[in-house]
Amino acid sequence: MGKASAAAAEIACPVCGGGQFELLFTKRDESFVRCKACTLMLINPPPDPDSSSATYDEDYSQAYIRKADKKLKRCAGWVKRVRRRFVGSGRWLDVGCSAGFVVRAAADHGFDAHGVEVESAAVEYGRDALKLKNLRCGFLEDQGYPDSFFDVISLYDVIEHVPDLNHLVTELDRILAPGGVIEIRTPNVDHWQTPRDLSTWKEVKPSEHLYYFSFTTLKTLFENHGLSVRHKRAMLKPALNVYFGKTVAVAP
Numbered sequence: 536m537g538k539a540s541a542a543a544a545e546i547a548c549p550v551c552g553g554g555q556f557e558l559l560f561t562k563r564d565e566s567f568v569r570c571k572a573c574t575l576m577l578i579n580p581p582p583d584p585d586s587s588s589a590t591y592d593e594d595y596s597q598a599y600i601r602k603a604d605k606k607l608k609r610c611a612g613w614v615k616r617v618r619r620r621f622v623g624s625g626r627w628l629d630v631g632c633s634a635g636f637v638v639r640a641a642a643d644h645g646f647d648a649h650g651v652e653v654e655s656a657a658v659e660y661g662r663d664a665l666k667l668k669n670l671r672c673g674f675l676e677d678q679g680y681p682d683s684f685f686d687v688i689s690l691y692d693v694i695e696h697v698p699d700l701n702h703l704v705t706e707l708d709r710i711l712a713p714g715g716v717i718e719i720r721t722p723n724v725d726h727w728q729t730p731r732d733l734s735t736w737k738e739v740k741p742s743e744h745l746y747y748f749s750f751t752t753l754k755t756l757f758e759n760h761g762l763s764v765r766h767k768r769a770m771l772k773p774a775l776n777v778y779f780g781k782t783v784a785v786a787p
């Protein structure tokens with residue numbers, strides 16, 4: 536039974552609303568384009584959402600478990616950095632948390648740590664092996680967390696997978712506490728190590744990585760939702776690591 540897929544329609548640029556795109560290349564019949572107005576790179580028309588999740592279902596718990604110790608250590612480093620620089624305690628939410636290594640590390644460092652993940656096998660592993668209670672399976676937007684609930688929200692290699700960026704960032708802004716911080720890590724299309732010929736870039740993944748940010752496009756997306764940059768880490772790898780907080784209104 537083949538899926539009856541309607542002819543996919545182009546979307547407007549989620550960052551600037553623009554409707555004019557330059558075709559950069561195609562891969563597996565998907566068009567990688569750049570917004571002519573703001574330079575955001577994306578797959579447009581967007582791939583069928585059903586085609587993406589199938590790829591990383593099963594084997595991952597195996598590969599993951601083998602590297603658990605190493606992963607926990609690495610995640611602890613990320614947590615400590617946030618604690619040092621931004622928020623010392625409170626509630627932490629890791630979005631797209633996989634098995635919950637960041638959640639475990641945040642809990643170990645004194646946070647009331649939560650995670651949300653669409654992949655149920657990962658959530659089960661986190662609950663069993665990592666002894667995590669606050670893992671939820673599903674999409675962030677369906678969880679109904681209270682307003683201003685989290686002091687830290689992290690998305691590590693997640694935002695490039697999310698079909699509706701504006702829906703996501705609206706929700707992040709709603710559940711972020713005043714004074715809280717959102718940490719984003721995602722590939723950087725604009726990094727000096729990113730190949731000029733973007734079709735050869737290893738981060739280019741049809742059906743999986745839907746959006747390819749530069750610092751400017753990422754910053755603009757968040758600013759559109761009342762969130763502004765608090766810190767941008769310099770990265771040796773072709774990745775962005777940016778911290779956002781609520782834009783503070785300046786008294787007149």
Ligand SMILES: [Zn+2]
Pocket residue numbers: 548549550551552553570571572573574575
């Ligand atoms: Zn645009």
